[in-house]
Amino acid sequence: MVxxxxxxxxxxxxxxxxxxxxxIDFAGWALPVQFESIISEHEAVRNAAGLxxxxxxxxxxxxxxxxxxxxxxxxxxxxxxxxxxxVLYTFMCNYNGGVVDDLLVYKYSxxxxxxxxxxxxxxxxxxxxxxxxxxxxxxxxxxxxEISELAIQGPKAEEILQKLTDTDLxxxxxxxxxxxxxxxxxxxxxxxxxxxxxxxxxIYMPNKYAVELWEKIVEVGKEYGLKPAGLGARDxxxxxxxxxxxxxxxxxxxxxxxxxxxxxxxxxxGNFIGxxxxxxxxxxxxxxxxxxxxxxxxxxxxHGYEVRAHNQKIGYVTTGYFSPTLKKNIGLALIDxxxxxxxxxxxxxxxxxxxxxxxxxxxxxxxNYKK
Amino acid sequence: MEVLEGLYYSKDHEWxxxxxxxxxxxxxxxxxxxxxxxxxxxxxxxxxxxSAGDVLGVVESVKAASDVxxxxxxxxxxxxxxxxxxxxxxxxxxxxxxxxxVELKDKSQLDNLMTAEEYKKFLDEE
Numbered sequence: 001m002v003x004x005x006x007x008x009x010x011x012x013x014x015x016x017x018x019x020x021x022x023x024i025d026f027a028g029w030a031l032p033v034q035f036e037s038i039i040s041e042h043e044a045v046r047n048a049a050g051l052x053x054x055x056x057x058x059x060x061x062x063x064x065x066x067x068x069x070x071x072x073x074x075x076x077x078x079x080x081x082x083x084x085x086x087v088l089y090t091f092m093c094n095y096n097g098g099v100v101d102d103l104l105v106y107k108y109s110x111x112x113x114x115x116x117x118x119x120x121x122x123x124x125x126x127x128x129x130x131x132x133x134x135x136x137x138x139x140x141x142x143x144x145x146e147i148s149e150l151a152i153q154g155p156k157a158e159e160i161l162q163k164l165t166d167t168d169l170x171x172x173x174x175x176x177x178x179x180x181x182x183x184x185x186x187x188x189x190x191x192x193x194x195x196x197x198x199x200x201x202x203i204y205m206p207n208k209y210a211v212e213l214w215e216k217i218v219e220v221g222k223e224y225g226l227k228p229a230g231l232g233a234r235d236x237x238x239x240x241x242x243x244x245x246x247x248x249x250x251x252x253x254x255x256x257x258x259x260x261x262x263x264x265x266x267x268x269x270g271n272f273i274g275x276x277x278x279x280x281x282x283x284x285x286x287x288x289x290x291x292x293x294x295x296x297x298x299x300x301x302x303h304g305y306e307v308r309a310h311n312q313k314i315g316y317v318t319t320g321y322f323s324p325t326l327k328k329n330i331g332l333a334l335i336d337x338x339x340x341x342x343x344x345x346x347x348x349x350x351x352x353x354x355x356x357x358x359x360x361x362x363x364x365x366x367x368n369y370k371k
Numbered sequence: 372m373e374v375l376e377g378l379y380y381s382k383d384h385e386w387x388x389x390x391x392x393x394x395x396x397x398x399x400x401x402x403x404x405x406x407x408x409x410x411x412x413x414x415x416x417x418x419x420x421x422s423a424g425d426v427l428g429v430v431e432s433v434k435a436a437s438d439v440x441x442x443x444x445x446x447x448x449x450x451x452x453x454x455x456x457x458x459x460x461x462x463x464x465x466x467x468x469x470x471x472x473v474e475l476k477d478k479s480q481l482d483n484l485m486t487a488e489e490y491k492k493f494l495d496e497e
Contacts (some may be wrong), residue, residue, distance in 0.1 A: 022407075037432040039408045227490070232407070232434055300411050300431050322410040322433065327413075351436075 004030045010055035011148050019228045028118035029056045031231055031354030033234050038232035044239055044323040045196050048225030051217050052234055054202070055210060059121035059147045060115040060129065060132035064138035068110040074132060075105065076256060076264035076275060082107045087175045087191050091256045092125065093274030097281060098252040099259075101125050102244065106177055114189070116149075116202075118246045123167060132273065149212035152217060153200030153237075155368065156224040158172065161190075161201055163220045169201070174371045185215040192370070195234060197241025199370040201252040239319050242292075248303060248318045249290055249332060258283055258334065260362065278359055290318060291340050292362035293332050295348065297355035301331035306349040309339045317348060323364060330364055331357075372495060373400040375466050379481050380490035381442035385427075386466065387484060393448065395469040396427060398439060403465045403495055406432040409458040414450040414470055421445055421473070423480055428470050430461070443480045445473030 004023060008029035014235055021032030032053070034041060044050045062071060072079045077090035088105040101121040117125045126142045133140065150198060162169050165186045169192075172178050177191035189204040205213060218228060235245065246336035249259050252367050253280060256265050267279060295301060301320030306313055318333030331348070339346060340359065347354035374380070379387040384402035388395040407445040411431035421427065427441040427453065453459050461468040485493060 030472070033434065034407060037408050039373065039410075236433060302436065309446075323429075 010053055011054045011207045012055060012214055015211055015214060017235055021230065023227075024130065026056070026231055028163050029119060030110035031056060032228075033232045035228045038230070038236060039324045040228035041227050041233035042236050043331055044227040045154045045229060045233060046325055047155070048227075049152060049156040049200070050155065050158055050227055050357060051214065051221065052151040052316060053149075053210075053214065054151050054234075055148040055207075056119035056144065057126065058119060058144040059149075060122075060126060060144070061141045061142075061143060061159060062113045062115060062129075062138055064111060064136075066136040067113055067138050070133065070136035070138045071105065071113055073136075073271060075103075076241060076265040076272060076278075077234075078103075078269040079107070080269065084297070085176055087177055087193055089175075091250070091261070092128070093256070093272075093275060093278065094252055094273060096252075097110070097257070097274045097277035098254040099246070099250040099254060099256060100128050100252065101149040102246055102250055104191075105192065105356055106189075108179075109183070121123065121246065122271065132172040143332050145341055146206060147204055148207050150203045150205075150210065150214060150217065151194055151196075151200060152203070152221075152226075153194045153196040153229075154198050154226070156221075156226065157198070157200040158370070160217065160224050160226055161220040172201075174369055184213055184214050188213070193242055196237035197243065197365055197367040197369075198237075199368060215363040218370075234308060235319075236321055236324055239332070239340045240323055241367050242362045245319060249334075254290075254334065255281060258286055258288055265321065286337050288315060288334055289337050289340050290328065290332055290334050290362070291359050292332055292364060293346060293357045294328055294360050295355065295357045297357070298329070299348070299353075299355045300329050301333075301348045301357070307335050308347040308349060308354055309336075309345075311341065314339050314346070315360070318335065325365055330360075332362060373466070374487050374491050374494070375476050377489045378466070379442070379484035380487070380493075381440070381484055382493065383440055383442070385439060385442050387442055387481070388469070388480075389481065391473070392445065392475050392478075394445065394473055394475050396441060396443075396471050396473060397469040397488075398430065398461065399463060400465045400496075402430075403462050406435075406437065407429060408463050411436075412455050412458045412461070412470070414452070415447050416456060417447050417450060419447045421447065423483075430458075439470065441471075441473065442484055443473070444476035446476070448472045448474055468489060470493060 072158030194200040413429040
């Protein structure tokens with residue numbers, strides 16, 4: 001049994017029991033890894049809808065006259081392309097080009113942004129932002145403890161949520177948001193974003209409304225096949241869709257370029273923290289990078305397993321699973337670039353046995369976004 | 372959690388069903404429930420001589436890999452390849468889905484295991 005006493009809990013904690021949630025310690029939080037089963041929840045999200053409690057995620061507001069300039073210097077993506085009510089996925093790097101965190105930036109105006117960061121990194125990110133505030137005229141506030149977040153994901157997500165609101169959700173486009181949307185009478189911030197490779201919404205609200213909104217969505221969603229879903233399915237879903245997990249594919253020691261996400265690093269936007277290191281790495285060429293692979297021999301790759309070629313260690317597995325959608329044993333691995341070509345054969349060491357695997361595209365599952 | 376009468380149980384949540392000098396070994400309902408969806412199973416070689424505490428096989432759920440230990444000494448006579456082909460059988464019918472049939476070396480080792488009654492109590496305390 002997990003000792004829950006010293007773990008942080010979301011406002012929905014007491015509700016997990018009612019839905020048979022199996023609780024684990026995730027980065028110091030008591031969260032459900034599954035309710036019914038990882039595979040049935042995974043399939044519900046791919047085919048109908050799933051509801052996730054992601055209240056552990058952090059929210060940080062940046063306001064002030066120089067909010068835009070401060071953030072443009074802090075993040076790798078280009079904020080100047082972002083309009084009001086749009087959301088940007090980006091990295092925040094250290095001076096070596098390693099990733100401090102990956103995050104979403106919601107733009108209200110050039111003087112007001114809302115950042116959503118990983119639970120395990122809230123304190124670190126907040127400190128990093130304050131340490132790099134310099135002379136920028138901005139006010140940075142960590143409001144994580146006040147805000148709950150639910151994610152409804154899957155092809156039926158819009159239809160279900162629409163039943164609970166007069167706001168026309170089809171008007172909220174992919175990676176856009178709307179604030180003060182009344183859902184079941186509760187004022188929420190709603191964005192068409194997610195972490196599953198499916199269409200869906202992320203919904204933010206003050207803590208005291210989280211239980212009520214969860215119950216309403218479950219009730220309305222039932223006839224559409226919506227299921228409460230846990231962290232287990234969240235991880236298999238994001239993995240199949242090629243979305244990175246901080247701590248696996250991203251870290252202070254892994255750059256966005258090595259992780260294969262140069263698209264979110266805009267070298268032509270002006271200066272930003274980590275730019276010099278990243279530019280140097282790009283010019284010199286990557287010594288290692290993250291690749292996708294499929295097992296040829298029978299075995300499930302797992303995070304941390306060694307990768308070999310020609311009897312030498314060439315890297316390690318960052319995430320691996322038996323894919324519930326593809327019914328194959330697949331993984332992501334950070335390996336020496338020399339061996340990273342598609343179609344190359346590598347070996348994954350599973351219980352001391354080197355087993356054959358083939359390098360394939362990382363886009364295991366074709367994302368099903370509604371754009 | 373279902374606990375079948377007439378079987379022996381280990382603290383690691385394996386069951387042993389004795390038939391004469393042979394025994395079927397599998398994992399309990401509690402074990403399959405704790406693991407969640409089982410998606411991969413590795414079984415021992417037929418003919419392998421195992422001592423109590425040795426790894427009998429590996430059961431992997433979506434999240435993690437777990438070793439299964441034999442609670443008794445024995446020579447592996449047969450393995451159940453049906454569960455290798457469809458690991459979810461263990462979730463659906465843990466007591467029907469044996470992993471290996473072994474020839475018992477020392478039946479007195481069964482005294483170290485729990486009866487159904489004792490195992491039920493053990494689960495209550497888990």
